[in-house]
Amino acid sequence: MGDLADQRGMETAVYQPAEDSKLLADVAVESVDDSDRVLDVGTGSGYVAGRIASETAASVVASDVNPHACRQARDNAREEAISLDVVRGDCTRPFDAETFDAVTFNPPYLPRDEAAERDDWMERALTGGETGRAVIESFLDDVARVLTPEGVVFLLVSTLTDIEAVAGYAAERNLAAETAREESFPFERLAILEITKKH
Amino acid sequence: MQESLLDIVCCPLDKSDLELEAIRRDDDEVLEGRLVCTECSEEYPIEDGIPNLLPPDMREA
Numbered sequence: 001m002g003d004l005a006d007q008r009g010m011e012t013a014v015y016q017p018a019e020d021s022k023l024l025a026d027v028a029v030e031s032v033d034d035s036d037r038v039l040d041v042g043t044g045s046g047y048v049a050g051r052i053a054s055e056t057a058a059s060v061v062a063s064d065v066n067p068h069a070c071r072q073a074r075d076n077a078r079e080e081a082i083s084l085d086v087v088r089g090d091c092t093r094p095f096d097a098e099t100f101d102a103v104t105f106n107p108p109y110l111p112r113d114e115a116a117e118r119d120d121w122m123e124r125a126l127t128g129g130e131t132g133r134a135v136i137e138s139f140l141d142d143v144a145r146v147l148t149p150e151g152v153v154f155l156l157v158s159t160l161t162d163i164e165a166v167a168g169y170a171a172e173r174n175l176a177a178e179t180a181r182e183e184s185f186p187f188e189r190l191a192i193l194e195i196t197k198k199h
Numbered sequence: 200m201q202e203s204l205l206d207i208v209c210c211p212l213d214k215s216d217l218e219l220e221a222i223r224r225d226d227d228e229v230l231e232g233r234l235v236c237t238e239c240s241e242e243y244p245i246e247d248g249i250p251n252l253l254p255p256d257m258r259e260a
Contacts, residue, residue, distance in 0.1 A: 037207070061207070065257070070249045085204045086249050093211040094252030 013068040015125040017047035019183070020106055020190055024156045025051035027181050027192045028104045031152070032058045036101035039063065039146070041091055041139065044125065046073025046084065048104050053082045058102075063087045063094075066121045091139045092146045099146050104154045107136045109161040132161040133169070140170055144197055153195035154180065158188045166193065174198050200250050201228045210236035210243075211254045217243070 025048045032038055034057035040049035043062035050073075053060040062073050062084055070088045077084040087094060092103065108125055111132040117123065128135045136155070143153055153175075157163045167177040170193075180194040205219055215238035223231040234243040234250055243252050251258065 061204070065253065067249075067251075071247065074247070074249060085200055087200070087204070087208065087252055088249055089211065089252040090254065090257060093254075094208050096207050096209050097214070099207045 013121045014066065014072050015044040015069075015122065017045055019185060020156050020158075021047045023181065023183055023190055024048050024104055024106050024154060024192060028052050028102065028154050029055045031154070031180075031194075032056050032102050034058060037061075037099060038102045038104065039092065039095065039100045041103060041105040042107055042125075042135075043073045043086070044069050044106070046076045046086070048106060049073065049084055050077055050080065050082050052104070053077070053084050054080065059083075061085045061087060061095075063089045063091075065090055066125065068121060069125075091135075092142045095146045097145050098148050098151075101148050101151050102154065103143055103147065103151070105136075105139055106156040107139060109133070109136065109156075109158050111160065128161070131165070132158075133166060136161070136166055137169055140166075140173055140175065140195075143195075144173065144175060147197060149197065151196070153193075155193045155195055157191050157193055159190075160188045163191055163193070170195055200245060200248055204250070205234075208234070208250070208252060210239060210241060211252055212236070212241060213238050215239070221245075 036058040038058045038060045040062045043049045049062035074086040108128045109132045110127045170177040177193045177195045180192045182191045217234040221229045221232040230248050232245045
C-alpha cells in the first residue's frame with residue numbers, strides 16, 4: 001500500500017481508531033482473562049482486537065462485514081506479529097454456540113443524516129439507521145447464542161444512540177446491561193455497557 | 200486462517216459444521232480455499248487468508 005491514492009481510498013473505506021475504540025480496548029484488556037476466547041465484532045482496522053491479542057494471552061478472533069476492513073485488520077496484525085484470525089461475517093452469525101468468554105463491539109451508532117449520506121463502507125461503519133440502533137439491535141439478537149454461560153459483552157454506546165433504549169432492547173432479549181465505564185466528549189457521552197446473560 | 204478456526208465457525212445459515220477444502224497454504228495457515236457446509240453444501244470462499252462467511256445474499260459488495 002505505498003501509493004498515496006490507495007492509502008486515501010483505504011481511509012474512506014475503513015473506520016480508523018478514535019477515542020471510542022481506545023475506551024473499549026482499555027475496558028476489554030482489563031477484564032479479559034488469559035485463558036479466554038474473545039471475539040471483536042466490527043473490528044475495522046483491527047485496533048481493539050489487536051490490543052487484546054497483544055496485551056493479554058487470550059485467543060482473539062476479529063470479524064467485520066466490510067472486506068476492506070478485514071484485509072486491513074489482517075495486514076495490521078501481521079505487521080505487528082499479532083496472532084489474530086479475521087473472518088468476514090455478519091455480527092456473530094458465523095460462530096458456534098457458547099464459544100466466546102468475551103465479545104467486544106464498537107458499532108455504527110450515529111442516527112442517519114440524509115444530508116450527509118454517502119452510501120459507502122464508511123457510512124456503514126458510522127450509521128445505524130434512523131435511530132442509530134439498527135446494527136446494535138441485530139447484534140443483540142444473536143450475541144447470547146455465542147456467549148459461554150458466564151460470558152460477557154462489552155458494547156460501546158453513545159448518548160447520541162440513546163443508551164437507555166439499548167439497555168431496554170437487551171433486557172427484552174434476556175440480557176442484563178450495566179455501565180462499566182463512561183467518558184464525556186464535546187458532543188456526546190460514551191459508555192461501555194457490560195452485557196451478560198440473565199441467570 | 201489457521202485451521203483451528205474450524206472448531207469455532209459454522210454455516211451462518213443453518214449453524215452446521217464446515218469442512219475445509221484448502222487450495223493454497225503457507226507454514227501456519229490456509230490462504231486460499233473454501234469452507235463447505237456439511238448440511239446444506241453452501242460454499243464459503245477463503246481469499247488471502249480471510250474466510251467469507253457472509254450468507255450468499257449479503258456477499259455482493
